[in-house]
Amino acid sequence: MSITLDSAIRFNTELRLEIRTDSADGLIVHFGQSRDTRHQDYFSLMIKNSTLVMSFSLGGPRGGQNHALSLSLCCVTIGVWHTIEAGRSGRDGYLKLDSQMTMGNAPPGLTTLDVDHTLNLGGVEDFDMFYQNPENSDPHFKGCMRNLVVNGMAYPLTSSRGWRGIQIDDCDGTACGGEVCQNEGECQLDENKNGGYTCECGDSFRGRNCEIHSLCEDSGGCQNGATCRVEKAKVQCDCSFGYMGDFCGEGNEK
Numbered sequence: 001m002s003i004t005l006d007s008a009i010r011f012n013t014e015l016r017l018e019i020r021t022d023s024a025d026g027l028i029v030h031f032g033q034s035r036d037t038r039h040q041d042y043f044s045l046m047i048k049n050s051t052l053v054m055s056f057s058l059g060g061p062r063g064g065q066n067h068a069l070s071l072s073l074c075c076v077t078i079g080v081w082h083t084i085e086a087g088r089s090g091r092d093g094y095l096k097l098d099s100q101m102t103m104g105n106a107p108p109g110l111t112t113l114d115v116d117h118t119l120n121l122g123g124v125e126d127f128d129m130f131y132q133n134p135e136n137s138d139p140h141f142k143g144c145m146r147n148l149v150v151n152g153m154a155y156p157l158t159s160s161r162g163w164r165g166i167q168i169d170d171c172d173g174t175a176c177g178g179e180v181c182q183n184e185g186e187c188q189l190d191e192n193k194n195g196g197y198t199c200e201c202g203d204s205f206r207g208r209n210c211e212i213h214s215l216c217e218d219s220g221g222c223q224n225g226a227t228c229r230v231e232k233a234k235v236q237c238d239c240s241f242g243y244m245g246d247f248c249g250e251g252n253e254k
């Protein structure tokens with residue numbers, strides 16, 4: 001799958017996404033240069049033997065390490081959602097995997113990432129050109145991705161957004177869409193349901209998208225059109241105009 005970026009990534013490149021992999025190896029994201037094959041800038045994020053690896057090169061001969069940085073964090077677990085943040089500003093790079101973080105700098109000299117504005121997600125069509133990895137015969141990412149943000153801009157992974165089908169399961173180009181079920185509800189595709197999905201909510205949440213706290217069911221006792229919300233495990237009623245009291249049961253005196 002490839003996405004044409006609306007964000008400028010030359011000076012800063014900041015990626016955030018969530019993944020759930022089915023394999024201990026796979027290329028998550030790749031930016032590269034298709035025109036100039038002698039001077040190869042690139043930015044990549046991959047899983048290698050369960051380790052998350054971000055690498056980028058800001059120039060110099062292909063394969064050279066003069067202007068490159070590689071950061072890694074252990075470990076990515078199969079079947080578990082992980083939140084990844086990876087990026088660079090100039091030659092300063094960082095990588096986050098859930099609550100872990102590491103940072104580093106590419107050697108001085110070059111500071112710009114000169115790549116095509118094509119974000120390859122889950123694989124690159126001409127893989128051999130970019131990566132030599134003889135022991136891994138199928139290096140494409142296998143699993144799910146969601147909530148992709150590049151330089152502060154969200155790129156929803158919907159089915160209309162240029163699928164090329166490089167082995168990314170259709171978990172987030174579907175009705176589930178990654179952000180459908182709130183409050184950590186689990187989304188299940190269900191053709192028989194309106195909208196094509198159901199949410200399996202955690203203990204404390206109710207509603208079609210797990211958007212209602214169980215304490216706020218039936219308005220949580222809030223009256224006269226008040227909005228119910230939960231604060232420190234207690235119901236708070238935000239009263240409509242003209243009402244007051246803990247449950248908004250009293251009319252304001254004029």
Ligand SMILES: [Ca+2]
Binds near residue numbers: 041110111112113
């Ligand atoms: Ca460069």
